[in-house]
Amino acid sequence: MSSKRKLANDLIPGSVMHPGELIRNELDAREMKQVELAKELGIAKNVMSEIISGKRNITPELAIRLEDALGIKAEFWMKFQVTYEIDKIRIRNRKTVEKANAMTG
Numbered sequence: 001m002s003s004k005r006k007l008a009n010d011l012i013p014g015s016v017m018h019p020g021e022l023i024r025n026e027l028d029a030r031e032m033k034q035v036e037l038a039k040e041l042g043i044a045k046n047v048m049s050e051i052i053s054g055k056r057n058i059t060p061e062l063a064i065r066l067e068d069a070l071g072i073k074a075e076f077w078m079k080f081q082v083t084y085e086i087d088k089i090r091i092r093n094r095k096t097v098e099k100a101n102a103m104t105g
Helices: 019-030 034-041 045-052 060-070 074-104
Strands: none
Touching (some): 019 045, 019 060, 019 074, 034 045, 034 060, 060 074
């Protein structure tokens, strides 16, 4: 009987946090308004709202602008975005496998 050890990196998260939530937390900590950050980033306030609500992703261009505006490295924002996307897929795949197992089991 072969048992594969699960490593921390193999675990599938139960939920994920979009980078926009982190931006919202950062704005709260800085007592800054969305519209102020949107202006500083050179984007429309509705675009800022979509990012914060998780409806729009962080692009490399936006990551650079966030770095300039907030002093948080562009690489951090991009890694956060990629991790979010990968985790979403892992969760979706897990749910698909669980559903298939429930139907056959």
